[in-house]
Amino acid sequence: MAGILILGEIEGDALGSITGELATVGQALAATSGDEVAVALLGGTPDSFAGDAIAAGADKVYTVADPLLADGQIDAYLSAFEQAVQQTSPSVVLIGKTELGRDLGPRLAFRMGVGVAQDCVELSVDESTGRVSALRPVYGGNAMAKVTFQGDGIQIAVVRPKTTEAPEPDTSRTGETQALSVELESSVIKARRVDTVTQASEGVRLEDATIVVSGGRGLGGEEPFETLAGLASMLGGAMGASRAACDAGWLDHSYQVGLTGKTITPDLYITVAISGASQHMAGCSGAKHVVAINRDQDANIFKSCSYGVVGDWNKVLPAFIETVSELINS
Ligand SMILES: Cc1cc2nc3c(=O)[nH]c(=O)nc-3n(C[C@H](O)[C@H](O)[C@H](O)COP(=O)(O)OP(=O)(O)OC[C@H]3O[C@@H](n4cnc5c(N)ncnc54)[C@H](O)[C@@H]3O)c2cc1C
Incomplete structure (x- = not known):
């Protein structure tokens, strides 16, 4: 099955805005290809956010629930998301350049033996090849480079947050939710989060x-x-x-x-x-x-x-x- 798969993110008790931003990017790419835009939600109890992901623009939501995913350990996320990609076989994978995504994107690409476009600020479909083209800043932001995926492997793009506006949630949207089962061993976790320091901030972020x-x-x-x-x-x-x-x-x-x-x-x-x-x-x-x-x-x-x-x-x-x-x- 070809399609667009987004790594959804849950921030605290809400769906991260990057999920809606990526759904918007995905829907724009799908306008050319007609692909389905799916969001994978990983966590301890991700099901409760499925409706929000559909309202934010997903056609379908895959949920992956596992206690090891409850506290945001990147190694567990990587292993689970890799299995989700293998099971759903998308042609395009979209990941936010967030604290999680900036590390997970390249590691996923390495594991799958494909290329990754990092720090994308704009994505489009190349008319001649049908492959994804990405615009990314290079030389410390002094120039923009347009790169296009070649071959026929999975195209993984890590997209900079806030380069697309997240849509207002549309609760009238409908979509399917499917639970995926993955095998996660605690031994996959090589790096452990030892502490979380929350920075107090007053007013708006x-x-x-x-x-x-x-x-x-x-x-x-x-x-x-x-x-x-x-x-x-x-x-x-x-x-x-x-x-x-x-x-x-x-x-x-x-x-x-x-x-x-x-x-x-x-x-x-x-x-x-x-x-x-x-x-x-x-x-x-x-x-x-x-x-x-x-x-x-x-x-x-x-x-x-x-x-x-x-x-x-x-x-x-x-x-x-x-x-x-x-x-x-x-
Ligand atoms: C790989 C790389 C990544 C970088 N990433 C970032 C980044 O994320 N963000 C970032 O900001 N920079 C980044 N930089 C640094 C960037 O190149 C600049 O050095 C930096 O933005 C300069 O900061 P500034 O404008 O505050 O200082 P300056 O360049 O020193 O400018 C100070 C300005 O203040 C004005 N000024 C001085 N006194 C007064 C006054 N009394 N009244 C009014 N105006 C006054 C001056 O005319 C001057 O224009 C990066 C650089 C590299 C190489």
Whole structure:
């Protein structure tokens, strides 16, 4: 059987948004091939999320339940998902470039003796061969490469989160759910998770925020980020940062936006003292509107922004915050 198989992800007590994003990508590929889009849900009790996966765009859901899959051990996931792929024989496998997927994708490809397209930001079907083509950033985000799968083996693509919008759940969608049985031995688990540290975060998550305010190295230190955090919270958004600011130790790397940080797709992205290096822009190219404050009129960020202010943030930011505050309170 040919088809598209997605590695679904369950985050806590909800279906991970990457599952809906991949279902959207899968349905777009299937529009050409007519393939069925299936989601494999692995976990301790994955059945309860099957309806959500169908509402998110799956035509079919395969559930794989095993106690060894309950606590997210990658070796157990890899073994179970490999067996799910063998049993369902898809032509395309879609995996999110998440904490789990970025490792699982290449390991699965190696085991199956096929190639993998990592860090894809766009997938399409090559008209001449019918094979999947993937667009991926290369040379540290300075160029995009289009690669097309050759031969007739399984095509495995690891897709960057937030490059496609997850659809609003459509509860009127219907689909079949089928339980797969796999053989899992605890001996497959070579790496063990010894601890989980949950980072406390206030307000909206950076990846989910519709408004993000980010600061860069030009802020000169840790303290101005408190002002940015205040602005972000005033706007009901989240704060981000450039890698240079995180590397300087002013903020934790969980705030980093960019190629090696988080991909964000806010409606409004306000950058303060960020140069707009390609590696930073790779993480925010999906922002609908970019506002930039930078004292260098030739800064790269001005090529990508809808509104730009050339000036010292020390002068521009207080006036900006005052105006935002007036508008919010009026
Ligand atoms: C493989 C690789 C991956 C990378 N991944 C990432 C990534 O994920 N995210 C990321 O951000 N970077 C990433 N980088 C680093 C990236 O190339 C840049 O070095 C980084 O984004 C620069 O951060 P910045 O804009 O804060 O600092 P700078 O480039 O130092 O820019 C600071 C800006 O602040 C402005 N400024 C200074 N003072 C003021 C002032 N008083 N008022 C107003 N403006 C002022 C300056 O004009 C300048 O434009 C990566 C690099 C590589 C090689």
